[in-house]
Amino acid sequence: GDSVTQMEGPVTLSEEAFLTINCTYTATGYPSLFWYVQYPGEGLQLLLKATKADDKGSNKGFEATYRKETTSFHLEKGSVQVSDSAVYFCALSDRGAGGFKTIFGAGTRLFVKA
Amino acid sequence: DAGVIQSPRHEVTEMGQEVTLRCKPISGHDYLFWYRQTMMRGLELLIYFNNNVPIDDSGMPEDRFSAKMPNASFSTLKIQPSEPRDSAVYFCASSLDLGKSPLHFGNGTRLTVT
Numbered sequence: 001g002d003s004v005t006q007m008e009g010p011v012t013l014s015e016e017a018f019l020t021i022n023c024t025y026t027a028t029g030y031p032s033l034f035w036y037v038q039y040p041g042e043g044l045q046l047l048l049k050a051t052k053a054d055d056k057g058s059n060k061g062f063e064a065t066y067r068k069e070t071t072s073f074h075l076e077k078g079s080v081q082v083s084d085s086a087v088y089f090c091a092l093s094d095r096g097a098g099g100f101k102t103i104f105g106a107g108t109r110l111f112v113k114a
Numbered sequence: 115d116a117g118v119i120q121s122p123r124h125e126v127t128e129m130g131q132e133v134t135l136r137c138k139p140i141s142g143h144d145y146l147f148w149y150r151q152t153m154m155r156g157l158e159l160l161i162y163f164n165n166n167v168p169i170d171d172s173g174m175p176e177d178r179f180s181a182k183m184p185n186a187s188f189s190t191l192k193i194q195p196s197e198p199r200d201s202a203v204y205f206c207a208s209s210l211d212l213g214k215s216p217l218h219f220g221n222g223t224r225l226t227v228t
Contacts, residue, residue: 032214043118043205043219051214089157093213099170100212104157
């Protein structure tokens with residue numbers, strides 16, 4: 001079945017460091033891919049998305065490219081800020097024989113130190 | 115747009131009591147989802163509705179859980195009787211469609227069953 005695997009955390013970085021959070025997926029169809037971010041005490045909110053191969057999603061300095069050949073959707077940011085400290089979830093949405101499903105990764109907690 | 119609104123934010127109850135969680139989705143969104151989040155199991159889809167009709171309830175843990183959507187602007191998730199293992203954060207989310215549109219999450223209800 002479909003699945004999402006993302007790197008385990010926590011990830012601890014200093015301010016202005018480069019961020020990569022790896023995400024790979026398995027899917028039977030042609031999924032849409034998403035990154036969500038969750039701040040303490042809040043629900044998940046969409047960070048960026050890509051709906052087809054080679055699409056690049058971007059928002060607030062974060063980017064991720066839909067790579068069908070490597071089944072990956074890695075999240076990157078060139079210079080992180082303390083305010084980026086949160087939990088990041090990779091997710092896919094796919095419509096298969098069993099119906100619709102959105103599958104979330106386990107989440108990666110990011111700490112950014114000043 | 116007020117976003118998805120959930121109530122209460124926190125609920126503490128004793129084992130055996132009935133618990134009702136409430137959700138108001140974003141106006142115009144045809145899909146409503148209930149998720150449960152725990153450290154051990156991550157995000158789990160419990161049930162989702164399309165145009166107020168339950169479509170997939172395969173994630174509902176057992177008969178103690180029930181969900182209703184009497185109209186397009188209101189849904190409830192009920193647990194009766196509650197057990198300590200039901201302690202979790204319960205999220206409601208809504209979306210315009212399945213697949214390409216992102217989920218919009220509420221801020222969740224933190225349930226503690228003692």
